[in-house]
Amino acid sequence: MRAVTHAKPLELLKLGVLGAVAIFALLPVYFMVVISFKDMVQFTNHPYLPTWPLHFSNYVRAWGYVGPYIGRTLFVAAIATVTTLFLGSLCAFYLAQFRFAGKEVFFYYVIILMMVPGILNLVPLYVLVTQLDNVLRGLSRMLNEQFPGVQVDLRMLNTLWALILPAIAGGQIMMIFILRQFFEAQPAALVEAARIDGASHFQIYRHVALPLAKPIIATLTVINVVAIWNDFVWPLVVLQRDHYTVSVGLRFLEGQNYVEYGPLMAGYTLAAVPLVIMFLFSMKLFIEGIASGAIKM
Amino acid sequence: MFQRSFGYSVGTVIVLMGCLAAIVAVTPREKPYTELSPASRLIHQGLDYLDVDVNTPFDCDSAVERFASACAAEAATREEVVTADFLRCWAEWVRPTVDFEEVRRGLRSHLEKYPDSPYRLESHYILGLVELHDLFHGDATRAVEHLTEVYKTGRDSFLVPLAATALPGIYLHLLRDPEQAAHWYGVAFDATGDTHTTDERLGFLYVQAKLYQQLGKTDAAKEIYRRILDLTRNGTNTWTPRVLDRLDELGEHLGDQYFKGLDTTPLPVTDYHFxxxxxxxxxxxxxxxxxxxxxxxxxxxxxxxxxxxxxxxxxxxxxxxxxxxxxxxxxxxxxxxxxxxxxxxxxxxxxxxxxxxxxxxxxxxxxxxxxxxxxxxxxxxxxxxxxxxxxxxxxxxxxxxxxENTACFYNKDAFRKAGIIKRHEDGTPVLGEDGKPEVAEPKTWRELMAAFEALRRVGIYGEVVNFHPDPAPIIWQLPYYRKQLYFDLIPTFDTYTPDDYPDAFEIAEAMLRGTMDLRNPSLAEPWRLLYEKSEYWMPGASAMDIQQGFEAFASGRAATLFWVSTDMSSFEEMCNFDLGVFPFPLLVDSPYYDGEYSEEFxxxxxxxxxxxxxxxxxxxxxxxxxxxxxxxxxxxxxxxxxxxxxxxxxxxxxPEKLEPFLRRMNRRGTFLFYFDPYALSIWHEPYWSDARDKLWSELTNLLGSIPNYDYYRRLTGGTETEYQEWRERRFDQFLEGLQKYFGFAYNRLVREYSLHTRRELKRTQNRWIHLFRQRHAALPGDGSVDSATLEKQIGECWRSVTDNWGVIARCERMLPSGEQRARYTSQTISYQEQKRIAYLLKIALILLTGLGALLFMWSGALLRVVRDWGYIRVLLPTAVLLALFSYTPALSAIYHSFFRWDGGAVSEFVGLENFRALFHDEVLFQAVKVLGVFLVANLLKFVPTLVVAVVLFHLASARLQYAFRVIYVLPMAIPGMVGILIWKYFYRMDGGVLNWLLLNLGVIRAPINWLGTEETVVPALIFLGFPWVSTIGVLILLAGLQSIDPSVFEAALLDGCGVFRRFRTIELPLIMGQVKLNVVLVTLGTIQDFGLPLVLTRGGPNNASMLPGLWMYLSAFSHGKMGYAAALGVVMFLVMLSLTYINMRMIKTDQAN
Structure with missing residues (x-):
């Protein structure tokens, strides 16, 4: 507890400011939930306030476009995030704690990508994935011909790999940037001590660095999962039905000429549920991670 | 020393290998064709040089060289020599920068040398085309000679119909001999039985008859017109209405006999199965x-x-x-x-x-x-x-x-409320079956306006129209104006083929020549009427998307909505009022009304x-x-x-429900859909894409900002006369802008089209080469196709070649002469040149790699890499993933910034053209200005976050502090779209919270169309998100503050330091590093981000909220100009890189101090 005392009215003012900000921050949540129970007439006449009767049928309809895809999206988010975190933190740790040739070059190699306007990559990336797809198909054809006993079917388009691999690549950029700063801020003595104890580099990473970084990694996990969860164009482009993710499923609720906001908001609400659960479970670590000071906005 | 020389030698080897790779990549390898005779081998190798995919340039020089050698080859049979000689001319002919004189000379000598050549017809035909397309030395008489020769001696060759269809146009346009032209149109009809569609063939007859009619040979004309009618079934053909009109002019009224309206007899059904x-x-x-x-x-x-x-x-x-x-x-x-x-x-x-x-x-x-x-x-x-x-x-x-068909959906209850009902003679309302009064549906424009006026008196907007260009800026009702007002104008612009169907080129020509001027009152009439109607629209139309329009109608605020039949059943579900539909009213009150229109869907x-x-x-x-x-x-x-x-x-x-949408089909107006620059630009947007956006800005400016006199008075206090004058002025400005836009658009269309056509031509020529090889079956296994199919396919190819050459020639003829033509030709880089430059580019890239490797080795880095391999290998997976999925696409984008690239197969090297274009792009300049405003605003918007962080930090209760932190984190789980949507509702002109608030506070006198007015759109976008506290940012700053040693604060308190002084002297300096980094990241983020304007305004109105990133996105995905977008992206990347560099430098020096 800080030994600073505060006058009462000032304290109330502070609470007022913080409360107002909290209300503004929660407004979208409020609207999302309230609108999700409205039919078209209720929505057009009273968009802001709750109306009765509540239309639970919106949720039934929305579930058809969200439910089937939740498991798959979770799978993609999990695999991609775990791999990203593993590779990213490993790189960051090495970059921060050891001196070796090409270290600086590698760091710039990574962060220069932060400045490439993302939308520009969409079409070239798609072309690349189709080319890889062709190569893999050719390869599996060749293998099948060479070894008649083996049946392989390697492909990339319309598989979750088309989603996961670019996500792993793209996700690491920010992560390395942040984690490197984090590891640099840790006292070098810890690593030194472990080294003297005869631990290998990887052991130091595994037993010293990772536990230290637990909160910040939790924070980065959440941020990464949210990004993958909400990504829309890329999954739409590389997947076909039966392979879609939640965000693509949600777009089915927006028609050509008009949008029925009730079911759409119900869909958003449903899609947000797994994220909210994740937040609730990781809240403590998440906030701790931010509090560690490594993330600079 | 050892290191250095070792590195040097390894580097040299790498460079040499790079050069070798470049040379291997550059040298085309010829196929051996060992099983063929020497001459045939050369012929096939030559064909290989022409037979390449669309993106690779033809190598005409090598092909010509092979064909020439084949002519002179040992033991060449006569057939081989003749073929090679013809192919040599063909290779000259397909050269993108064709030298007509060379082709002419070659083919003439071919005909002289081998009078019995199997390619005699082809040679004559190409010679005919050469005379037609050579703009400078072409001679129409000679063209006629060659083509007539083809027609007369061709018997059943596929070239006969082609020659027959080319001849009438030459007589009509070049030789100015309508009599001969008419004759040949008849010949064309007879000769094209197997190759052309009935529509096209009847077109020949129609034009023939029309020419006779113009020449005063009415009997001949009548006879042909009647022949067309006999050839078309049940009046369903597109030519029927036109023929009937012409016959009316000639005093023969056969309309009733031949025109039966919408033909609804069921079609026959067979039991075919595939x-x-x-x-x-x-x-x-x-x-x-x-x-x-x-x-x-x-x-x-x-x-x-x-x-x-x-x-x-x-x-x-x-x-x-x-x-x-x-x-x-x-x-x-x-x-x-x-x-x-x-x-x-x-x-x-x-x-x-x-x-x-x-x-x-x-x-x-x-x-x-x-x-x-x-x-x-x-x-x-x-x-x-x-x-x-x-x-x-x-x-x-x-x-x-x-x-689907469109019609006016209307709210019957609202109409009843406004008293627009049918009355008996004694004034009592006519009651319908449901016991409610029957609505008097407006039948004419005047009645519609009266209804709107009545609705206004009871506080209901007459109509709601959406004006958001996403997904496509459609005003569904516009064709209905055209159908009633433009009909008589058609022949004026139908200049090239007088078939009363103005195509895009004819409109382009009229536009470029000034014969079609939108300031002409009859052409401006639809816009004027729309403008008149706009006084009854729901305000804020210019920022309204299709969704908002629908909502206003569904909630009863607006009484009518022009909409499509497909949504009829969902409307019935979603609207809780009596829904009716009436057709678009007749414009009988307009002085330019020229007859009933067809209501066919x-x-x-x-x-x-x-x-x-x-x-x-x-x-x-x-x-x-x-x-x-x-x-x-x-x-x-x-x-x-x-x-x-x-x-x-x-x-x-x-379906019964849609009966109101299905009404009579009238003879007039069945084929008018495109007759309007506007319609063409909306429905065939790829030809006019960016110009279309300009049109849209003009339109929203005109129709959206100040809806009516009432509003005008509240805003300016002006009188009604002033208002009318102001309205007139605006309308004139609008037409002026529109005219300029269309002139520009068509000019561009013509130029673009010529380029597209060249590509199409190449594709066809490749196909011809395939077929040619098949026909001669000189390669084993190629002769499997039956000859009739083959001949038919070859015929199609030749037709396509003719069509494409025709389009190119037409484009070039239409382009304004002199300076503009010079600019056009200078922009087109020949395939040969492209090829050279592309290879140079490749070599340069490989050399650069080698040079890099060289420097790398020389500096001894290789040894250090070997030494530190244990560390470096850990980074390898990341390095490879990034190289593959991040660098490859980015480099591909950079590479393509030197190309005219549509994201697909079409890529032509244009050098620095894209970059040069950036500097002449007005929209981009505007976008940069807006970006500047956004940058400053976004940096200032950081202040609230900072304040809240400090406040949160000084909160006495640690529990509350934690609670707030949790609350601030939660909204992260909600997609940003939800927040944007809610702000859109706050900003609405009609029923928006912001306007309501400001009106009640007396800040504004009339509601403002926040997102639809040029002056307010940027402030509105900046204000969005008030109070601009980034909750996650608060937590991050809080972390920074918490790392400050508490004793500092105690000391300050003892010194009697006030809140602001404390902030200024302690907190701010201590988190300054954080703030500065934030400046960098906000700058980068602002330059890249464009989600907000994309969703809300798409850069409008009139590009007032355009951002460079958004412009890049629109260029790439809406306009299909990937190459241009890539160039813009590269420039943005460079700007961001240098800004970051400067910033980093500043931060570093600060830290050093």
């Missing part, structure tokens, strides 16, 4: 399946089809409408694209005509559809074939399978295309057959019943 040779699974993608009725209908049709045919399975692929075009854009590049894709006409033209990725459906439409035994095209109401036609190439890329609503990949997969037959079944009466009945939609197929019963 048998596929191999099992096929057809994939078909739709974006419409989220509508339950559509899904039911289409699934039933697919099941029925599977049951009926053998060996075909249908797999439906379901896609959301939002994002469908992005999806299509990427799929079209890959091999996974479905066999049939749902598409709209504009997109189909982009992929079909411009990129050559779709199968041309025109020939199939001309063939019999076995499910009815009729010609496929004849199964449609004629306007569907015409409206779905590419206005320049006149090809059908799409097959329409459902249709005119929109081809839903269409499918077949990608070329389907043909490559061998699924084309099955795909076409499925589409034939899809449009058969049987399938259409199912669809219109289940999905409640109209059918484009004749005789299919419309």
């Amino acid at each position: 048998v596929s040779e191999k099992p096929v699974e057809l994939s078909v993608s739709f974006w419409i399946l989220e509508k339950p009725g559509m899904r039911r209908g289409i699934e039933t049709i697919a099941r029925n089809y599977e049951a009926r045919s053998s060996g075909v399975k249908i797999r439906l692929i379901d896609l959301p409408y939002r994002g469908y075009h992005d999806w299509l854009q990427s799929q079209i590049l890959g091999q996974e694209i479905p066999d049939i894709v749902m598409i709209d006409n504009g997109t189909a033209i982009r992929y079909g005509a411009q990129q050559g990725k779709l199968v041309d459906m025109t020939p199939f439409l001309g063939e019999t559809n076995p499910y009815t035994g009729m010609r496929w095209a004849d199964m449609y109401y004629p306007q569907f074939i015409l409206n779905a036609r590419d206005p320049v190439y006149r090809r059908n890329w799409i097959i329409s399978w459902a249709s 005119s929109l081809s609503a839903f269409e499918c295309s077949v990608p070329l990949a389907t043909r490559a997969r061998g699924n084309l037959d099955a795909a076409v057959d499925f589409l034939r079944y899809f449009t058969s009466p049987e399938a259409q009945e199912i669809l219109s019943r289940e999905a409640v939609c109209l059918s484009p197929i004749r005789g299919v019963r419309a």
Whole structure:
């Protein structure tokens, strides 16, 4: 507890400011939930306030476009995030704690990508994935011909790999940037001590660095999962039905000429549920991670 | 020293290998063709130089050289020599920078040397085309000689119909001999029985008759007109109404006899069923399946089809409408694209005509559809074939399978409230079956205006119109104005082929020559009427999207809405009032009204295309057959019943609910859909894309900002006269802008089109080369195709060559002369040049790699890398992943910034052209200005976050502090779209919270159209998100504050330091590093981000909220100019890089201090 005392009215003012900000921050949540129970007439006449009767049928309809895809999206988010975190933190740790040739070059190699306007990559990336797809198909054809006993079917388009691999690549950029700063801020003595104890580099990473970084990694996990969860164009482009993710499923609720906001908001609400659960479970670590000071906005 | 020389030598080896790779990459390897004779071998090698994919330049020089050697080869047979000699001329002829004189000389000597050459007809024909297309030395008389020769001696060659169709135009336009022209039009009709569609052929007759009519030979004209009528069935052909009009002029009134209105007799049905040779699974993608009725209908049709045919399975692929075009854009590049894709006409033209990725459906439409035994095209109401036609190439890329009509939906309750009801003579209301008064539906423009006025008196807006260019800026009612006002104007602009159907080029010509001037009151009339009507619109139209318009109608705030029939049943569900529909009123009050219009349904609503990949997969037959079944009466009945939609197929019963949309078909106006620069630019947007956006800005400016006098008075206090004057002024400005825009647009169209056509020409020529080889069967295994099919295909190719050369010549003739032409030609880089430059670029890249490697080695880095390998290998997976998935696409984008690239196959090297264009781009300048404002604002918007962080930090209770932190984190789980949507509602002009608040506070006198006015859109976007506290930012700053040693604060407190002083002297300096980094990140973020304007305004109105990033996005995905977007991206990247560098420097020096 800080030994600073505060006058009462000032304290109330502070609470007022913080409360107002909290209300503004929660407004979208409020609207999302309230609108999700409205039919078209209720929505057009009273968009802001709750109306009765509540239309639970919106949720039934929305579930058809969200439910089937939740498991798959979770799978993609999990695999991609775990791999990203593993590779990213490993790189960051090495970059921060050891001196070796090409270290600086590698760091710039990574962060220069932060400045490439993302939308520009969409079409070239798609072309690349189709080319890889062709190569893999050719390869599996060749293998099948060479070894008649083996049946392989390697492909990339319309598989979750088309989603996961670019996500792993793209996700690491920010992560390395942040984690490197984090590891640099840790006292070098810890690593030194472990080294003297005869631990290998990887052991130091595994037993010293990772536990230290637990909160910040939790924070980065959440941020990464949210990004993958909400990504829309890329999954739409590389997947076909039966392979879609939640965000693509949600777009089915927006028609050509008009949008029925009730079911759409119900869909958003449903899609947000797994994220909210994740937040609730990781809240403590998440906030701790931010509090560690490594993330600079 | 050792290190250095070691590195040096390794580096040198690498560089040498790089050079070797470059040379290997550059040298084309010829196929050996060992089994052939020497001359044949050379011929085939020569053909290989011409037979390359569309992106690789023809190597005409090498080809000519091979053919010449083949002529002189040892032991060459006479046949080989003749063939090689002809091919030499052909290679000269296909050269993109064709030297007509060279071709002329070559072919003439070919004809002299080998009078019995098997290529005699071809030579004459090409000579004819040369005379036509050589703008400087062409001689029409000689062209006529050559083509007549082809016609007279060609017997049953495929060149005869081509020559016959080329001749009348020459007589008409070049030799100015209408008599001969008329004669040859008749010849063309007779000669094209097997090769042209009935529509095209009847067109020849029509023009022939019209020429005779103009020449005063009325009897001959009448006879031909009657012949056309006899040849068309039941008045369903597109020519019938025109012929009847002409006959009316000649005093013969046959209308009743020949025109029977909408022909609803059911079509014949056969029991045909398709048998596929191999099992096929057809994939078909739709974006419409989220509508339950559509899904039911289409699934039933697919099941029925599977049951009926053998060996075909249908797999439906379901896609959301939002994002469908992005999806299509990427799929079209890959091999996974479905066999049939749902598409709209504009997109189909982009992929079909411009990129050559779709199968041309025109020939199939001309063939019999076995499910009815009729010609496929004849199964449609004629306007569907015409409206779905590419206005320049006149090809059908799409097959329409459902249709919709538009009409005025109206709120009967609102009309009753306003007293717009039918009355008996004694004034009592006429009651309907439901006991309520019957509404008097407006029949004319005046009645409509009166109804709107009455509605206004009871506080209901007359009409609601949406003005958001996403997905497409459509004002559905505009065709109805044109149909009633423009009809008599057509012949004025129908200059090239006098068939009373002005095509895009004819309009372009009229626009460029100034004969079509929108300031001409009759042409401006539709806009004027729309403007008049706009006084009754719901305010804020210019920022209104289609959704808001619908909501206003559904909630009863606006009484009418012009909308499509497809949504009829969902409207009935969603509106809780008495819903009615009336047709667009007659404009009898307008001085330019020129007769009744046809109310036939005119929109081809839903269409499918077949990608070329389907043909490559061998699924084309099955795909076409499925589409034939899809449009058969049987399938259409199912669809219109289940999905409640109209059918484009004749005789299919419309659902009862849609009866109000199906009214009489009138002789007039059945083919007027495109006759308007506006319509052309909206529906065939790929040709006019960026200019279209300009049009839209003009329109929203005119119609959106100040809706009516009442508003004007409140805003300015002006009188009604002043208001009227102001309105007039605005309208004049609008027309001025529109005129400028269209002039510009058509100029661009012509230029673009010429380039597209060159590409198309090349594609056809490649195909001809394939067929040529097959015909001569000189290669083993190539002679398998039967000769009749082969000849037919060759004929198609030649026709395509002719068409494309025709378009190019027409484009070039139309381009304004002198300076502009010079600019045009200088922009086109020849294929040879492109090839050289592209190879140079490759070599330079390889050399650069080598040089880099060299420096790297020299500095001894290699040894250090070996030494530190244990560390470096850990980074390898990341390095490889980034190289593959981040660097490769980025480098590809950089590479393509030097190309005219549409994201697909079309890529032409243009050097620095894209970058040069950046500096002449007005929109980009505007965007940079806006970006500046956003940058400053976003940096200032950081302050609240800072304040809240400090406040939170000083909160006494640690518990509350934690609680707030949790609350601030939670909204992260909600997609940002939700927040944006809510702000959009706050900003609405009508019923928006912000306007309500400011009006009540007396800050503003009249509601403001925040997102639709140029002056307010940027402030509104900046204000969005008030109070601009980034909750996650608060937590991050809080972390920074918490790391400050508490003793500092205690000391400050003891010194009696106040809140602000404390902030200034302690907190701010201590988190300054954080703040500075934030400045960097905000700067980078602002430059890259464009989500907000994309969703809310799309950069409008009038580009007032355009950002460079958004402009890049729109260029890439809306305008299909990937190369340009890439160049913009590269510049943005460089700017960001240097800004970061400067910032980093500043931060570093600060830290050093």
